[in-house]
Amino acid sequence: MIKILAIVPARGGSKRLPGKNIKVLNGKPLIQWTIESALGIDDISRVMVSTDSQEIADIALQSGAEVPFLRPKELATDTSSSSVVIEHALNYYKSQGEIFDYVLLLQPTSPMRNKKHNEQAIALLKSKEADAVVSVCECEHSPLWANTLPEDMSMGQFIKDEIKNTRSQDLPLSYRLNGAIYLSKVSRFYEENTLFLSSNIFAYVMDNESSVDIDHELDFLLAETILKYKESNA
Numbered sequence: 001m002i003k004i005l006a007i008v009p010a011r012g013g014s015k016r017l018p019g020k021n022i023k024v025l026n027g028k029p030l031i032q033w034t035i036e037s038a039l040g041i042d043d044i045s046r047v048m049v050s051t052d053s054q055e056i057a058d059i060a061l062q063s064g065a066e067v068p069f070l071r072p073k074e075l076a077t078d079t080s081s082s083s084v085v086i087e088h089a090l091n092y093y094k095s096q097g098e099i100f101d102y103v104l105l106l107q108p109t110s111p112m113r114n115k116k117h118n119e120q121a122i123a124l125l126k127s128k129e130a131d132a133v134v135s136v137c138e139c140e141h142s143p144l145w146a147n148t149l150p151e152d153m154s155m156g157q158f159i160k161d162e163i164k165n166t167r168s169q170d171l172p173l174s175y176r177l178n179g180a181i182y183l184s185k186v187s188r189f190y191e192e193n194t195l196f197l198s199s200n201i202f203a204y205v206m207d208n209e210s211s212v213d214i215d216h217e218l219d220f221l222l223a224e225t226i227l228k229y230k231e232s233n234a
Contacts, residue, residue: 003045004122004183005093005100006038008065009085010108011076012053017217021051021108022059025220026227031056032063033111038104039064041115043122045100050089052076068092082182083193090186100186105195110180111223112210121181121204131188132201135181137211139174175203178211 010021010031022029031049038047049060049067052075057067069092075084086103093100102125106113117135125133145168147158163171181204182195189195212223 002043002101002122002126003099004043004102004104005090005186006044006047006104006106006118007086007089008034008038008047008049008060008106008108009082010049010051010053010056010060011071011080012051012056013076013078017215017220020214020220021053021056023220025111026224026231029059029063030111030214031060031108034106034108034113035060035063035065037114037118038106039115041119041122044104044118046093046098048089050085082195083189086189086195087193090189103184103186103189103195105182105184107179107213109214110178110212111214112212112226113180113206114210117181117204117206117210121183124202124204125183128202130200130202132184132195132197133181133204134183134196134201135178135204135206135211136175137178137206137208139176140208142168142171143174144171175205178206179213180206180211 008031014020021031025033035047038044047065049057049065050071051057051067052071052073054070057070060067075088082105086105090103121133121135144163145159184195184197188197192198209226212219212226214220214223
């Protein structure tokens with residue numbers, strides 16, 4: 001068995017969707033969906049929430065996570081990186097004499113990711129003898145149909161000539177990061193200061209329905225609609 005620290009980062013401030021981390025989604029605070037997805041998994045030693053908000057901390061504790069500290073304000077700004085938050089949490093546990101083999105970052109904005117997904121990602125890590133696993137899903141539209149636009153909005157060079165007459169179903173399948181699961185070996189994280197390692201890293205493919213990432217109100221409504229549909233068709 002490996003020893004994993006699951007970290008749920010939940011900053012109190014959210015400009016695009018205020019209070020989103022504790023906004024009630026189909027009967028539960030948003031963050032609770034993510035906490036519950038990590039509880040009861042053998043390889044996960046601790047499920048902790050890193051937050052600067054006492055309100056979020058209280059809800060996290062009620063949901064079964066531990067909140068050993070409130071994150072310092074300087075690590076909870078709009079520009080604070082995930083790496084800084086992870087290092088802060090790992091260093092805290094290290095100061096308490098607890099060392100982990102892997103760290104699992106679970107963003108609370110991915111409520112459709114469940115326990116099965118986390119277990120499968122860990123199983124993939126073991127089977128591949130990997131240093132990192134990151135979740136992805138199929139792109140809704142091929143990136144070959146996308147480009148930046150110049151100031152004059154000209155589309156003359158928007159799509160490459162060899163792509164213009166290609167049917168969308170004939171384009172190669174593309175994948176994108178879905179933000180749900182980042183699992184990395186702690187020693188490699190310290191070396192590279194990122195969960196997206198440069199080598200021995202593998203993709204865990206999730207379906208698009210489970211890959212909803214809540215950033216705006218529309219995303220929230222989509223997640224709620226899917227959850228209600230599943231509930232009524234269970």
